[in-house]
Amino acid sequence: MSSSVQPKRVRKTPEARRAEIVALGATVALTEGLECITLRRIADELSVRPGLISHYFPVAEDLVTEAFATAATAELDELIPADRPAGQPLEQLARFLARTTGEEYDDLSRLWLNARHLSRFRAGLREQVGRQEALWRDRLSGLIAEGVDGGVFRAEDPLLVAVQILVVLDGLGVHANTDRTTHPPAVTAMATTLAESVLGLPAGSLTAPTAIP
Numbered sequence: 001m002s003s004s005v006q007p008k009r010v011r012k013t014p015e016a017r018r019a020e021i022v023a024l025g026a027t028v029a030l031t032e033g034l035e036c037i038t039l040r041r042i043a044d045e046l047s048v049r050p051g052l053i054s055h056y057f058p059v060a061e062d063l064v065t066e067a068f069a070t071a072a073t074a075e076l077d078e079l080i081p082a083d084r085p086a087g088q089p090l091e092q093l094a095r096f097l098a099r100t101t102g103e104e105y106d107d108l109s110r111l112w113l114n115a116r117h118l119s120r121f122r123a124g125l126r127e128q129v130g131r132q133e134a135l136w137r138d139r140l141s142g143l144i145a146e147g148v149d150g151g152v153f154r155a156e157d158p159l160l161v162a163v164q165i166l167v168v169l170d171g172l173g174v175h176a177n178t179d180r181t182t183h184p185p186a187v188t189a190m191a192t193t194l195a196e197s198v199l200g201l202p203a204g205s206l207t208a209p210t211a212i213p
Contacts, residue, residue, distance in 0.1 A: 025067030
């Protein structure tokens, strides 16, 4: 005979609840767009009242901004881990380039397009976009500097190289919402080709099978 006693609900700590809200917002941002993040939408997904969400985020735009930051940082941590193993700059850069030029990167490309567009009208989001751009530049330039210090890469200014690579990736990312089947391989591989050229690497060095999976 089944018991009629309902399991006791465990009340989450404020920190855990807030993290849950932001994490869901980040998922919505990546899969559907920042405009789809509303207090009611998040409340419905979490089966709570909208008032609970507004308790943590009285201004909905603050949730949108934090959701973008969380999604962008999480993707960066996946692409170039902050605690990445030392001594593998070539493999790490090849891995980064491989993962930022495939269709699996399209959601992130759309997120950046979305955030940069909306940041024209939303000061908080504009500030966060700037912070994320700086974080991505610093993480990539740090990886390049490691390779330069180890004699793997040649570059006078690792930050400049990082900016060049990211600008090309941004340009390619503009096409995330359009048909790219007519793009020749040379276009798809532009970021990799550029990186090999400015870092003094033989052609094909950053597409070798030694890249970290």
